[in-house]
Amino acid sequence: MSLVLYHHPYSRAATVLWMLEELGVDYELRFVDLTTGAHKAPELLALNPMGKLPILTDGDQVVTEPVEIPRISGVKIAENAKLEPVVTVHVYVGATDDELKTAREQAVRLYEETRSAVRG
């Protein structure tokens, strides 16, 4: 596992840190000093152009919205914590019944693929 959390204790990154600890996954914690503007450094802006924390990376994958973290790192987190995989499918407001049905089928398929990747 190569999760890296860019973190400052007085930020929303604290919630992500709590989640990673609760799940018992391996991660590297990198302190970013919000009080000195370290989060606006070019290397961090390259990861999150909004210039905010948290930032969670998993290799080339970058997540900056805590609610998206299970989607991006769902397989690894599920593998480690023995949780059910999380699958997210986005549909737009106003989707037709057919589009909703397709999205639901896609979610079930993704869930089954992910679960079998995790559980074997």
Ligand SMILES: N[C@@H](CCC(=O)N[C@@H](CS)C(=O)NCC(=O)O)C(=O)O
């Ligand atoms: N969309 C992000 C926003 C994150 C956010 O606002 N982070 C704050 C700390 S809690 C931040 O990094 N602020 C620094 C700044 O705006 O310069 C979320 O909801 O987690």
